[in-house]
Amino acid sequence: MSRTVYVNGAYVPEEDAKISVFDRGFLFADGVYEVCSVLQGKLLETEGHVTRLHRSLNELDIAAPCSDEELLGAMEKLVADNGVDEGLVYLQVTRGAADRDFAYPKDAKPSLVMFTQKKNLLTDPVAEKGVAVITLPDLRWARRDIKTVGLLYPCMAKMEAKAKGAQDAWLLDDDGFVTEGTSNNAYIVTADDKIVTRQLSNSILHGITRRSILAIAQELGMVVEERPFTPAEAYAAKEAFTTSASSFAMPVISIDENIIASGKPGEVTKKLRDKYIELSLSA
Numbered sequence: 638m639s640r641t642v643y644v645n646g647a648y649v650p651e652e653d654a655k656i657s658v659f660d661r662g663f664l665f666a667d668g669v670y671e672v673c674s675v676l677q678g679k680l681l682e683t684e685g686h687v688t689r690l691h692r693s694l695n696e697l698d699i700a701a702p703c704s705d706e707e708l709l710g711a712m713e714k715l716v717a718d719n720g721v722d723e724g725l726v727y728l729q730v731t732r733g734a735a736d737r738d739f740a741y742p743k744d745a746k747p748s749l750v751m752f753t754q755k756k757n758l759l760t761d762p763v764a765e766k767g768v769a770v771i772t773l774p775d776l777r778w779a780r781r782d783i784k785t786v787g788l789l790y791p792c793m794a795k796m797e798a799k800a801k802g803a804q805d806a807w808l809l810d811d812d813g814f815v816t817e818g819t820s821n822n823a824y825i826v827t828a829d830d831k832i833v834t835r836q837l838s839n840s841i842l843h844g845i846t847r848r849s850i851l852a853i854a855q856e857l858g859m860v861v862e863e864r865p866f867t868p869a870e871a872y873a874a875k876e877a878f879t880t881s882a883s884s885f886a887m888p889v890i891s892i893d894e895n896i897i898a899s900g901k902p903g904e905v906t907k908k909l910r911d912k913y914i915e916l917s918l919s920a
C-alpha cells in the first residue's frame with residue numbers, strides 16, 4: 638500500500654514524491670531532520686521536536702519552511718491519512734535547490750519533506766530482550782548537537798556492529814569516553830544506583846527523550862549524574878540503556894561482549910520505559 642508523503646506543501650503518493658537533484662540536502666547533506674513517535678494515533682513530544690528543529694535551522698542559517706502551526710497540522714494530517722496508530726513521522730528540512738556551490742545560495746527556498754513509518758513501539762520484542770552494543774571511535778563531525786542528515790558514519794557503525802553480531806554501537810571520544818549511541822543517547826546505572834549519562838555539549842545530540850527520561854528519573858527519586866563514562870565503567874555497571882524518540886528507553890544487555898549484570902533488561906530501565914509510555918499515553 639502506497640503511503641501519502643508530504644513534499645513542499647503537497648500530499649502525494651510515495652511513487653510521485655520527488656525533489657530536485659540540485660537539492661542541497663542531496664548534494665551536501667545540507668539539511669536537518671526530526672523524528673516524532675506516534676502512539677495511539679497521537680504525536681509525542683511535538684513541542685520538544687519543533688523547538689530542536691528551530692535550533693538546528695538557526696545554527697545553519699536555514700529559514701523555517703513554514704509556520705509551526707502548518708508544520709504540526711501537516712504532521713497530523715499525514716498520520717491520519719496514512720492510518721498510523723503506532724509508528725513515527727520523519728521530517729526533513731533542507732536549504733533547498735540551487736546550482737552546486739559550497740557557499741549558501743541567497744535565494745534558495747527551504748524544502749520540507751515528511752513521511753510516516755508504521756512500527757510496533759509498545760510491544761517491541763527487541764525492548765523485551767535488550768540489545769548488544771560494541772564500542773567504536775566517534776568519527777562523526779564535531780557539531781553533533783545539530784541534527785543534520787549527514788548520517789553516513791552512524792550507518793557505517795551500525796553495519797560494523799551487525800557484522801560483529803551486535804545491534805548497535807556506542808561511540809568513543811578521543812579520551813576514550815562514551816559520547817552516545819549511533820542514533821540514541823547512552824546511559825549506565827552504577828552499583829550505587831546512580832543514572833549516569835554524558836552532559837549536554839556539542840559532542841552529543843540533545844535528545845528530546847533524554848530530557849523527559851531524566852525528568853522522570855528525578856521525579857521517581859533516582860539520582861542522575863551528567864558526566865562522561867568509559868566502556869570499563871559500563872562493563873561493570875548494574876544496567877545500561879539508551880533513549881530515543883522511536884525506542885523510548887531501550888535496555889543494553891552487553892557491551893563489547895561483556896554481559897551487563899545478569900544479561901537481562903534492568904529494573905531501572907524498565908521503570909523508566911514504563912513511566913515514559915504511561916505519561917505519553919495520558920498526555
Ligand code: PMP
Pocket residue numbers: 672817818819820821822841842843844845846847880881882883
Ligand atoms: N543521539 C543521536 C545521535 C540520535 O541520532 C538520536 C535520535 N535521532 C538521539 C541521540 C536521541 O534523540 P531523541 O531522543 O530526540 O530521539
